[in-house]
Each structure stands twice: as C-alpha cells, then as structure tokens.
Amino acid sequence: xxxxxxxxxxxxxxxxxxxxxxxxxxxxxxxxxxxxxxxxxxxxxxxxxxxxxxxxxxxxxxxxxxxxxxxxxxxxxxxxxxxxxxxxxxxxxxxxxxxxxxxxxxxxxxxxxxxxxxxxxxxxxxxxxxxxxxxxxxxxxxxxxxxxxxxxxxxxxxxxxxxxxxxxxxxxxxxxxxxxxxxxxxxxxxxxxxxxxxxxxxxxxxxxxxxxxxxxxxxxxxxxxxxxxxxxxxxxxxxxxxxxxxxxxxxxxxxxxxxxxxxxxxxxxxxxxxxxxxxxxxxxxxxxxxxxxxxxxxxxxxxxxxxxxxxxxxxxxxxxxxxxxxxxxxxxxxxxxxxxxxxxxxxxxxxxxxxxxxxxxxxxxxxxxxxxxxxxxxxxxxxxxxxxxxxxxxxxxxxxxxxxxxxxxxxxxxxxxxx
Numbered sequence: 001x002x003x004x005x006x007x008x009x010x011x012x013x014x015x016x017x018x019x020x021x022x023x024x025x026x027x028x029x030x031x032x033x034x035x036x037x038x039x040x041x042x043x044x045x046x047x048x049x050x051x052x053x054x055x056x057x058x059x060x061x062x063x064x065x066x067x068x069x070x071x072x073x074x075x076x077x078x079x080x081x082x083x084x085x086x087x088x089x090x091x092x093x094x095x096x097x098x099x100x101x102x103x104x105x106x107x108x109x110x111x112x113x114x115x116x117x118x119x120x121x122x123x124x125x126x127x128x129x130x131x132x133x134x135x136x137x138x139x140x141x142x143x144x145x146x147x148x149x150x151x152x153x154x155x156x157x158x159x160x161x162x163x164x165x166x167x168x169x170x171x172x173x174x175x176x177x178x179x180x181x182x183x184x185x186x187x188x189x190x191x192x193x194x195x196x197x198x199x200x201x202x203x204x205x206x207x208x209x210x211x212x213x214x215x216x217x218x219x220x221x222x223x224x225x226x227x228x229x230x231x232x233x234x235x236x237x238x239x240x241x242x243x244x245x246x247x248x249x250x251x252x253x254x255x256x257x258x259x260x261x262x263x264x265x266x267x268x269x270x271x272x273x274x275x276x277x278x279x280x281x282x283x284x285x286x287x288x289x290x291x292x293x294x295x296x297x298x299x300x301x302x303x304x305x306x307x308x309x310x311x312x313x314x315x316x317x318x319x320x321x322x323x324x325x326x327x328x329x330x331x332x333x334x335x336x337x338x339x340x341x342x343x344x345x346x347x348x349x350x351x352x353x354x355x356x357x358x359x360x361x362x363x364x365x366x367x368x369x370x371x372x373x374x375x376x377x378x379x380x381x382x383x384x385x386x387x388x389x390x391x392x393x394x395x396x397x398x399x400x401x402x403x404x405x406x407x408x409x410x411x412x413x414x415x416x417x418x419x
Contacts, residue, residue: 035203
C-alpha cells in the first residue's frame with residue numbers, strides 16, 4: 001500500500017489499512033503467500049534446511065530478474081552499510097535520562113524475560129539446563145556494547161533459537177556461528193541483501209509470529225486460575241490497543257498484587273493444642289515428634305506461610321479472638337519461610353498485648369533466616385532471647401518451667417497472707 005507514514009497505534013493503523021485497501025499490490029501479496037508456503041513446506045519436508053532462507057533466495061531472484069514492482073529493503077530504508085561504524089559515547093544529560101528511564105527499564109525487563117524464556121524453550125528441546133545469571137549478564141554486556149556502535153536493544157529470540165535447535169544446534173558455538181554469519185553477510189553481501197523484498201520478510205514473520213503466539217497455551221491458560229486469566233487478558237489487550245511498555249508495567253503491578261493475594265491466602269494460624277492429645281481416624285499421632293501431653297494452661301498456635309504485610313493483619317485478627325486465657329502461648333513457626341518488617345511489627349504488637357495480660361509467649365522452630373530478621377527488627381526488646389526455642393519439645397519444657405515458676409510464686413504469696 002502507498003501509505004507515506006504508518007501510525008504506531010493498533011486502531012489507527014488498521015483504520016488506515018481499511019481506507020487504503022484498494023491499493024494492495026498483487027505482486028507483493030503473491031510473494032508474501034509464496035514465502036509462507038515455501039517456509040512451511042521446507043520445515044515439514046526438509047527440516048534440516050531452513051525454509052525461510054530458501055524463501056528469501058527464491059523471491060529475491062524472482063523480484064530482481066522479473067523486475068517485479070515491490071518494495072525491497074534498499075528501496076524502503078536505503079543501502080545497507082557494509083562496515084561497522086566507529087564506537088561513540090552518546091550525549092547524556094538529565095533531561096534525556098528522565099525521558100528514557102521508564103522505557104529503558106521496561107525494555108530491559110522485557111529483554112530479560114524473553115531471553116530467559118528462550119533459554120527455557122531450548123532446555124526443554126534438548127534436555128539441557130541454562131544458567132540464568134550468565135544469560136542476563138551476557139545480554140547486558142552485549143546491549144551496552146551494541147549501543148556504542150549505534151545498535152538497538154536485542155534479546156534472545158525464541159523463533160530463531162527453536163529453529164537453531166531443530167537444525168542440530170546444541171552448544172553456544174551455534175550462536176557464535178550465527179553471529180559471524182550475519183557479520184559476513186553485512187560485510188560481503190550487503191548490496192545483495194538490500195534486494196530482499198519486504199513482502200518476503202512479511203511472509204516469514206507471519207510464520208514466526210504463528211509459532212511464537214503459542215495459541216494453544218493461550219487457550220489453556222484461559223481455563224486456569226482467575227487471577228492468571230485476568231492478568232493474561234489485561235496484558236494482552238493493553239499490548240494490542242495501547243503500548244507494550246504500558247502493558248508490561250501494569251502487568252507487573254497486577255502480577256504483584258495477585259502474588260500478594262495468594263501468599264496472604266496461604267497463611268494459616270491454627271490452634272494446634274487439640275491435636276496433641278488426639279489421634280487421627282486411623283489411630284496415628286498427628287504430630288511427627290514424640291510429644292508429651294500438653295500441660296494445662298498452655299496452648300499452641302501453628303503458623304503456616306510467610307508473615308509479610310499482606311498477611312500481618314490476618315495474623316493479628318486471628319490471635320485477637322483467643323477464647324481462653326492460658327498462662328503460656330507457644331507460636332510454632334517451623335513453616336514460616338520469611339517475615340518482613342510489617343510482620344515483625346505485628347508480632348511484637350501481639351507479644352506486648354499478651355504480656356499485658358500476663359501471658360508468656362514462646363516461639364518454636366524459627367528458622368535461621370527468620371530469626372535473623374527478628375533480631376534486626378528489634379524483637380528482643382519485647383521478648384528475651386531465651387524464649388526462642390529450636391523445636392516444640394524444648395518449647396514445651398520451657399512452658400512447663402514457666403508454669404512451675406508461676407505456681408511457686410503464687411504459693412509463696414498465699415503463705416505470707418495469713419501473717
């Protein structure tokens with residue numbers, strides 16, 4: 001179509017296509033359809049030969065020798081340079097940084113996600129195992145170096161990676177060979193590459209887009225968790241109708257909210273005291289340790305899940321409805337993987353309230369990471385270190401000692417009262 005300038009937005013772009021539909025170039029359509037057919041046919045009949053490369057060679061020769069009136073790379077973008085430009089440092093000022101910081105982070109995040117996804121796809125195809133940190137470090141170095149030569153950001157390409165694996169590539173040597181081949185094409189065959197018709201590239205990209213779309217996976221995700229479905233559709237439609245950067249930013253925020261919701265829902269705080277002296281239906285003890293009977297005046301609360309800000313209020317509200325007045329409460333925290341500042345604050349608040357009611361608090365099974373966070377958060381200002389025990393048995397012994405000390409103290413007071 002003879003469109004001088006194509007808008008970037010989806011709706012405006014397709015509206016313009018509709019108004020210029022009568023200008024469709026039949027030769028370009030034929031080349032595009034032919035490129036799709038050649039690419040698909042070679043992928044099925046001769047999987048070892050890249051069908052896209054054959055499509056490029058045949059359509060380029062056809063356009064050149066038959067003088068077909070279609071756009072080529074050179075006609076649309078000018079001559080392809082056959083040399084690398086000299087490296088230059090870009091001019092950077094505060095206004096540029098302020099304008100580019102948002103899209104820069106979005107592009108970096110998108111590039112990281114796509115590269116790691118490419119690596120995961122390759123792992124699944126060859127049964128390998130990639131190193132995520134190495135992938136991202138290498139990509140960062142490559143993009144910084146590329147920018148010095150006027151290059152644009154690049155990521156790991158899922159389609160080319162899959163094509164590479166299907167054609168026998170198994171090691172980084174395949175990627176190095178690919179890069180060197182592109183360099184030789186630019187240095188030695190740049191004038192010929194400029195003759196490639198854009199319609200051929202459009203056909204190839206249609207095939208690539210189909211394989212990358214993974215529509216079967218898309219359909220299966222629509223049957224999944226409601227949070228995943230909402231996140232998928234919001235990101236999908238924002239990408240189409242607005243902008244990829246906006247879609248990434250909003251998608252990450254929604255994903256974070258969904259994760260926090262799931263984590264907060266996974267936190268449970270149960271009164272485990274009733275389990276100590278009971279057995280299950282098949283007569284088996286419900287605790288894995290050999291535990292003594294729970295002394296009177298002691299209750300145990302089992303906390304499962306992360307105590308972060310999303311679940312801290314649930315923790316506080318659950319403990320606020322304790323229906324009995326024990327002398328000792330044991331918080332069993334063996335299944336608490338981490339705790340944040342809000343969780344520490346709520347825990348300290350609950351301990352203060354229980355101490356005000358003259359109830360002793362003992363923490364059991366706190367892992368090393370959580371214990372370190374508790375120490376940094378000032379837990380020992382409200383609870384002495386001796387009340388953090390490694391396991392439930394030690395916590396019960398501590399509770400018995402506290403009860404014994406409390407009873408002895410009451411007995412001494414009663415003996416003094418008559419005198």
